[in-house]
Amino acid sequence: MAEKVLELENVTKLYKNGRGASKISFSLEQGDVLGLLGPNGSGKTTTMKVVVGLCHADSGSVRIFGHDIEMEYEVAMERVGSLIEAPALYDYLSAYNNLKLAANNYTEITSQDIEHVLELVHLEKYRKDKVARFSLGMKQRMGLALALISSPGLVVLDEPVNGLDIEGIVEIRGIIKKMAEENGTAFLISSHMAAEIEKTCNKVAVIYESELLSFDTMEEALRLNPTLEDYFLEKVREKRGGMI
Amino acid sequence: MLVRTFKNEMFKLVSKKKYIVFLVIEICICALVALAQAALSKLTGGVFRIGTFNMSMAMLTFFINVYIPLMIFMAAGDLFPSELIDGSIKAVLMRPVSRFKVYLGKVSAIVMIALIYLFSLFMVTSIFEIAFGGGAFSILENLGAYMLDVVPLLILVLFAALINQVTKSSTLAMFISIILYVLLIIIGIFIPQMSGLLFTGYSQWHNIWIGNMLPFGAMISKIGLLVGYGIVFMCSGYYIFDKRDI
Numbered sequence: 374m375a376e377k378v379l380e381l382e383n384v385t386k387l388y389k390n391g392r393g394a395s396k397i398s399f400s401l402e403q404g405d406v407l408g409l410l411g412p413n414g415s416g417k418t419t420t421m422k423v424v425v426g427l428c429h430a431d432s433g434s435v436r437i438f439g440h441d442i443e444m445e446y447e448v449a450m451e452r453v454g455s456l457i458e459a460p461a462l463y464d465y466l467s468a469y470n471n472l473k474l475a476a477n478n479y480t481e482i483t484s485q486d487i488e489h490v491l492e493l494v495h496l497e498k499y500r501k502d503k504v505a506r507f508s509l510g511m512k513q514r515m516g517l518a519l520a521l522i523s524s525p526g527l528v529v530l531d532e533p534v535n536g537l538d539i540e541g542i543v544e545i546r547g548i549i550k551k552m553a554e555e556n557g558t559a560f561l562i563s564s565h566m567a568a569e570i571e572k573t574c575n576k577v578a579v580i581y582e583s584e585l586l587s588f589d590t591m592e593e594a595l596r597l598n599p600t601l602e603d604y605f606l607e608k609v610r611e612k613r614g615g616m617i
Numbered sequence: 618m619l620v621r622t623f624k625n626e627m628f629k630l631v632s633k634k635k636y637i638v639f640l641v642i643e644i645c646i647c648a649l650v651a652l653a654q655a656a657l658s659k660l661t662g663g664v665f666r667i668g669t670f671n672m673s674m675a676m677l678t679f680f681i682n683v684y685i686p687l688m689i690f691m692a693a694g695d696l697f698p699s700e701l702i703d704g705s706i707k708a709v710l711m712r713p714v715s716r717f718k719v720y721l722g723k724v725s726a727i728v729m730i731a732l733i734y735l736f737s738l739f740m741v742t743s744i745f746e747i748a749f750g751g752g753a754f755s756i757l758e759n760l761g762a763y764m765l766d767v768v769p770l771l772i773l774v775l776f777a778a779l780i781n782q783v784t785k786s787s788t789l790a791m792f793i794s795i796i797l798y799v800l801l802i803i804i805g806i807f808i809p810q811m812s813g814l815l816f817t818g819y820s821q822w823h824n825i826w827i828g829n830m831l832p833f834g835a836m837i838s839k840i841g842l843l844v845g846y847g848i849v850f851m852c853s854g855y856y857i858f859d860k861r862d863i
Contacts, residue, residue, distance in 0.1 A: 457707060461711070
């Protein structure tokens, strides 16, 4: 049986405006690529923020590789890489130094690892350039490099292809699939674009109005629906009692 | 891990060139003062000698009350609200480092910046003192006075870190910090009974060093008061930092 990488149990985080995530439960195993599908403001990012400890859940629990995120934060986060919302970059530092600062938080990351991850996202030519001069797509690639720098077992990516061109999107998709298949890395990816989730993920969860409406394998989701878009619309229709 | 977090925070501060520029300005101010005094002394045939000999202490009063607190407020703004606004705080918070270590790492980096400014001032003024005829004894005496001022500086850093948790704007945080700091100093001046109770009343601690033996007995209770302030500022600041949703 594959190792449980991520377990969410009744995670609730609601903001004062009523938005957020309510009673979200699912789990991920090694090699899983789960796509969180939902419209803007549905609770995808909130769920991810709770997973990586940027937000404290009102109730429920998150366990990463068996470690509770609230009780054992450092151990739980040891094997997690993440990109939440816009890439967290220091604009006044170079691409290399941004990665170096991230690498300093781990014990075994060498400068070769930094070079390797820069090559992976095709930014090796710009290693000495300040991030402030980067385009939106380049910053997104840097965000991915930061998420992958520690060779994590779980990668949390919030809208990872934002700002990327077609080639970039295909490359990122390739990296995700390769890491999941070869290293058993689990991915939690959010997107509001059904087509992207369909091409990248092997599992899908629909989040709508803060609630988790469904959690299926991609195979199951596409068994009765021609596209993931239809699957999403069906789940929303069910939630609204047949009206959409 | 705490040491690595501290190094990261220091690297970020030092990478911002303004801290180097302000350090150069500090040195330039000292040089200008020393040269002006030397020129006056020469022009008046030694009659007007404003005490180049005590330059370290004369400059310390200005820098410890005005210049270094401003650097502390600026560094706190750069490491807390500025990172919240541009989202770069996530770069640290999504790593396997507890928020306590992150907070402590940031506070330590601000303390280090303050110490660099303080002891650079000591070194530069000491060099000028030697150049203008100061003796080794006074330099050691001055060093003791400078070291005494480290304690209230630590409390000021914790105060600045706390204020910077209250707002997400670095400009507003700097403004609030300055206003409160000035207000506390003014209260200390106009209500002398309060001065001993306010942590800002101890920013001139170096004065008790000069020409006297250090009154250790009186200092112990004062240190206790400052430690109390430090604990309150540290705990309150960390509590807000830890509970904040990003």
